[in-house]
Amino acid sequence: MSADGLLKDSKDGKDGRKNVVIVGGGAAGMSCAHTLAQHPDKFKVTIIERMSVLGGQATSIPIDENKYGTSWMNDGVQGGSPAFKHTINFFQKYGHKQQDVKLQVSFGQGQDSFWTNCFPSHLVDRFSGDIRKFGKVLKIIKYTMPILGLVPIRIMLRMFFFNKEFGDKMVFPLIALFLGTGNQTANVSCAILERLFDDPNMKLWDYDPETLLPNLPLMVTFPHLSEFYAQWADDLRSKGVNIRTNTDVRSILKRDPKSGIVLQTAPFDPEDKKGGGDGLGMQNKNTPATTETYDELVLCILADDAKKLLGKTSTWKERFVLGGAKFFDDITITHSDSDYFQKNFETRFRDELCAPPKSQQQADQIAFSKNERPGPDNEAAGYRPMYYTHSYPEDMHKIEMAFDCTNYQHQFRQDPTDRGDPAPHKSPIPYENHVFQSIFLDKTNSHLWTIDQIDESKIIERKWWHQLGHRWQHYVRVVPNMMFINKPGGATRTTFAGSWTLVNMHEMACVSGIAAAWRLGAEYEVFDDFAEDLLKKYLLISHGVRYKGGKKKV
Numbered sequence: 231m232s233a234d235g236l237l238k239d240s241k242d243g244k245d246g247r248k249n250v251v252i253v254g255g256g257a258a259g260m261s262c263a264h265t266l267a268q269h270p271d272k273f274k275v276t277i278i279e280r281m282s283v284l285g286g287q288a289t290s291i292p293i294d295e296n297k298y299g300t301s302w303m304n305d306g307v308q309g310g311s312p313a314f315k316h317t318i319n320f321f322q323k324y325g326h327k328q329q330d331v332k333l334q335v336s337f338g339q340g341q342d343s344f345w346t347n348c349f350p351s352h353l354v355d356r357f358s359g360d361i362r363k364f365g366k367v368l369k370i371i372k373y374t375m376p377i378l379g380l381v382p383i384r385i386m387l388r389m390f391f392f393n394k395e396f397g398d399k400m401v402f403p404l405i406a407l408f409l410g411t412g413n414q415t416a417n418v419s420c421a422i423l424e425r426l427f428d429d430p431n432m433k434l435w436d437y438d439p440e441t442l443l444p445n446l447p448l449m450v451t452f453p454h455l456s457e458f459y460a461q462w463a464d465d466l467r468s469k470g471v472n473i474r475t476n477t478d479v480r481s482i483l484k485r486d487p488k489s490g491i492v493l494q495t496a497p498f499d500p501e502d503k504k505g506g507g508d509g510l511g512m513q514n515k516n517t518p519a520t521t522e523t524y525d526e527l528v529l530c531i532l533a534d535d536a537k538k539l540l541g542k543t544s545t546w547k548e549r550f551v552l553g554g555a556k557f558f559d560d561i562t563i564t565h566s567d568s569d570y571f572q573k574n575f576e577t578r579f580r581d582e583l584c585a586p587p588k589s590q591q592q593a594d595q596i597a598f599s600k601n602e603r604p605g606p607d608n609e610a611a612g613y614r615p616m617y618y619t620h621s622y623p624e625d626m627h628k629i630e631m632a633f634d635c636t637n638y639q640h641q642f643r644q645d646p647t648d649r650g651d652p653a654p655h656k657s658p659i660p661y662e663n664h665v666f667q668s669i670f671l672d673k674t675n676s677h678l679w680t681i682d683q684i685d686e687s688k689i690i691e692r693k694w695w696h697q698l699g700h701r702w703q704h705y706v707r708v709v710p711n712m713m714f715i716n717k718p719g720g721a722t723r724t725t726f727a728g729s730w731t732l733v734n735m736h737e738m739a740c741v742s743g744i745a746a747a748w749r750l751g752a753e754y755e756v757f758d759d760f761a762e763d764l765l766k767k768y769l770l771i772s773h774g775v776r777y778k779g780g781k782k783k784v
Contacts, residue, residue: 238735245274247271248273248751249490249523249525250275251275251276251526252529253278253528254277254288255277255279255285256285256728257285257286258286259279260284260747261727261741261744262743265744265747265752267469270469273751276479278474278477279473279474279476279477280499281475283477284463285456285458285459286739289305290457291305293665297566298636298663300644305693306693306695307689308639313737314735315761315764316741319761320458320462328451328452328455330448331451331616332450333445334348334446334603334613334616335443335615336618337400337403337620338353338545338576339576339620341399341582343620347445347612348445348586348595349592349596350592351584351597353399354441354585355397357400358440361438361441365439368424368427369385371386375421377454379704379705380421380705381386381520382417383416383423383704384417387401398626400619402416402626403519405423409733417699420703421705425733435447441519451638451772454641476490476497477496477497480495481539482541483539484543487720493522494520494522496518496519498518525723528725528743532696533728534552534557534696537552540552545660546632547714549713550707551708556692556701557697559697560671560675560694561670561681562668562691562695563668564665564666564690566688567688569666570668571668573613575632577615599613615634616634618631628672628675630668630670630671631668631669635666636664637665663747668681697734698734708730709732715772716746718749719750727739727745729744731772743774744765745765749773762777
C-alpha cells in the first residue's frame with residue numbers, strides 16, 4: 231500500500247485525539263510525554279526508544295556493594311544545580327530526592343598548575359588580577375550580548391589581554407568540566423560563559439572576585455536514575471502512553487501538512503554487534519520494518535541523528551540548522567584504580583600546594599582541608615575533591631576530566647540499611663576501593679589520552695558518549711534558528727527537543743520537552759515561579775513564541 235493510502239486509512243480511524251510520536255526516551259522525550267499525558271482526551275502519545283532502558287544519558291549501573299559500599303551508581307548524569315527545578319520536581323513526583331553536596335574541585339597538577347576551591351593556592355594568588363578583571367569582563371559581555379556574546383572565549387581572553395596561562399589553567403578547565411564542553415571549550419561563545427556565572431536560570435555558582443570559583447558552593451547529586459526513569463515510565467503507561475523500547479525508527483517516509491507523518495520502525499538490539507547494534511547509530515538493515523502513521527512528530531534525539539533520520543524529507547532550513555550542531559565521541563572509564571588516579575590528579579592536601587592565608591577565612595579553609603575543623607554549615611572536615619581535571623602539556627587547550635564518585639554521589643556515604651541523610655563524616659570506604667570515572671575526550675585526540683595507564687583488572691565499565699561541542703558557531707547557526715524549524719501543526723508537523731537546542735544540561739532537556747508539548751497544545755502546570763520563567767525564556771529563544779501563562783498548581 232502506498233504512503234498516501236496508509237495515511238488515509240489512519241485518518242479514517244482517528245478518535246479525535248492528536249496522535250503524537252516522540253522519538254527518543256531521554257529526559258526531553260519523557261518530559262514531553264509527561265506533559266501531553268495530562269490531557270488523555272486530547273493526545274494519543276507514543277515514545278519510540280532504540281535502547282532497552284529509558285533516560286538517555288541519565289542511567290545507572292550495578293556495582294559490588296561489598297567492595298564499593300553501595301550496589302549502584304549513576305554513570306552518566308550525576309548531579310547538578312539546586313536551580314534545576316523541573317528535574318527536581320519530576321524526582322519528587324515519584325518519591326525520589328536529590329541530595330545536597332558541597333562541591334570540591336581539583337584542577338591541574340603541581341604547584342604551578344594546581345588550584346582548588348577548598349583552600350588558597352599559588353595559582354590563584356598569581357592570577358588574582360586576572361580573576362578580578364574577569365568579573366568586569368563578564369559585565370561587559372552581559373551588556374554587549376548581541377555582539378560580544380558570540381565571540382569565542384579564546385578570542386575574548388586575547389581581546390582583554392588576559393594572561394594565556396590564566397585561560398589555559400583556570401578558565402578552560404572550569405568551563406569544560408561543568409558544562410561538558412570538553413576540548414571545544416576554547417571555541418565556546420562568551421554568551422555561555424556569562425550565563426554560567428550570571429543567569430539565575432542557568433548559573434551553577436556565583437562568580438568569586440578572589441578565587442573565581444566560590445568556596446564549597448551547594449550542588450545536588452541525583453537519585454538512582456534508572457529506578458526513577460523506570461517508575462516514570464510505569465506511570466506514563468498507566469496514563470495511556472505507549473512506550474516502546476528496543477525499537478528503531480529506521481526512516482521517515484513522509485511529512486505531510488494535511489495528512490501527517492509516515493515512518494518505518496524495526497526491532498533494535500543494542501547488544502547485537504553482528505547486526506551493527508553498537509548504540510552509536512548503527513542498525514541492522516536486514517530486520518523487516520513496519521510502516522506507521524501519526525499526526526505530529528517530536529524528535530528528542532541528537533541533532534545529527536535527527537538530520538540523518540529526516541533524510542530526503544528534510545527542508546533546507548532543517549539541514550542548515552541541524553547541520554550546525556557538532557558532536558564528538560568521548561569515552562568514560564568507570565574504575566577503581568586509585569594508583570592511576572593519584573598519579574594524574576591532586577587527590578590529597580599537601581602543604582606545598584597551599585598558599586599562605588591572607589585572611590581568617592582562608593586560614594579556616596586551610597584548617598578545614600587539613601581535617602582540623604568543620605566547614606561552612608558544619609560541613610564534615612577534609613579535602614575530598616569530587617571533580618578533577620588536568621591538561622595535556624602538548625596542548626593546554628585539551629584536558630582530561632574525572633570524578634571521584636565515592637566522594638560525590640551520596641549513596642556511597644550512606645548506611646545501606648538507612649537511606650536517610652548522608653553520614654556527617656568522611657566516607658568509610660577505603661581509598662583503594664573508591665570508584666572513579668575518567669573521561670577521555672574526542673577520540674581523534676586519543677594519542678594524548680592516558681587511558682592505557684588504567685589497570686584493566688580494575689575497570690568496571692567502558693561507555694562511549696556522543697557529546698555536543700558548544701562551539702561559538704552553535705550559537706550563531708543553531709540556537710537562534712531553532713524557531714524556524716520548530717513547526718508543530720505546520721508544514722512539517724515536526725518539533726525538536728533536547729539539551730543540544732541550547733546547552734547540555736539535564737534541566738534544559740526537560741524544559742525543551744515540556745516546551746514541545748506546550749506548543750502542541752498541552753498546558754503547563756506552574757509549580758515554581760523560577761521554573762516558569764525558564765520555560766518562558768526557552769520558548770522565546772527556541773520557538774520564537776511568547777508564553778501566555780500556565781495552569782496554577784492546586
